[in-house]
Amino acid sequence: MRAETLKGHLDGILLAVLEPGPRHGYAIMEALRIRSGGQVDLPTGTVYPALHRLERAGLVQASWSADGGRRRRVYELTPAGRRALDGERSTWRDFSTAVTALLQPAPPAVSTS
């Protein structure tokens, strides 16, 4: 799945990946790949600016950590981020229910004349 297909949902997806606990940038990418069964494969470099934007919006907070000698920027959800994730989930449920219903083959039209 390409970036264009995911457009509008990347924020929610990133928040969902951070829900279980804090992760650094590359771990977020790996989690995206694993949780989507390899379907989501974004250019990793473009995930970092999206994370910075979420940080600016107060949905995630970042801090530098030195784990095993390598310094990484670790992201975690803020309470506002959890609320935003709940919002994204219910929006997505409503949207996908509606689109699924609309895309289903319609029953043949019954003539009433």
Next chain:
Amino acid sequence: MSGPGPPEPGPGPAVEGYLAEVTARLPGPARARTGIVAELRSGLLDATDAHRSAGLPPAQAAVAAIREFGDPVQVAVSFRAEIAAGQARRVAVTLLVTGPLVGLLWIATAAASHLGVRLALPWPWTGQSAGLSVSFYLVAVAAGVTAWAAIFGIATTGRLTRWLPARPRRAPMAAAVAGFGAVSADGLGLALLATQLAVAPERLSPVPAAAAAAASLVRMMLARHAARRCLAIRASLT
């Protein structure tokens, strides 16, 4: 929270070459770039490690990591909006904080000097010429524009980002307007002071007047520089 710290030694020429390509396309101050490049470097090293664990030799693992990160131009372009927002926010905050300080120095100057200006509540001031009234009015307008543009710039680069449509050029423009507003307010204040010096210098209280003039002069130059940088970074956004 600590800073990015010194880079890890020996990430390899391919990774460094990629990072140099990204860096060359990032606008703004070096300080803003350092953290971004350090974060990308650690991510590339993690990716290289993952490919090595999967069995690739070091050099090929680095190449695979770079391929995974994608076009360095695209990475830099998507970071530009973030750098612009950060810069606009810093400029707006600085203007909003220094504005009242400089304003207080001017009020102290007016209060300590014998300008014949007396505050007769509720309004207007008495004992001043029409020209002076207009000048005060213009200073107030310039200060108001500065404050509102700065508040707008701060609001649209923070929490409000969640609900606003993404328009990366909006905040740098607001910060530039705030900067030029501050230049106008300080310039008008200095012009008023120059007029007073020419007409009746003996009425001015020298110490607060000198302090206010120095503060306004410094702020004027810095605000002009910051506003121009905000316009430049705004122009770099597509």
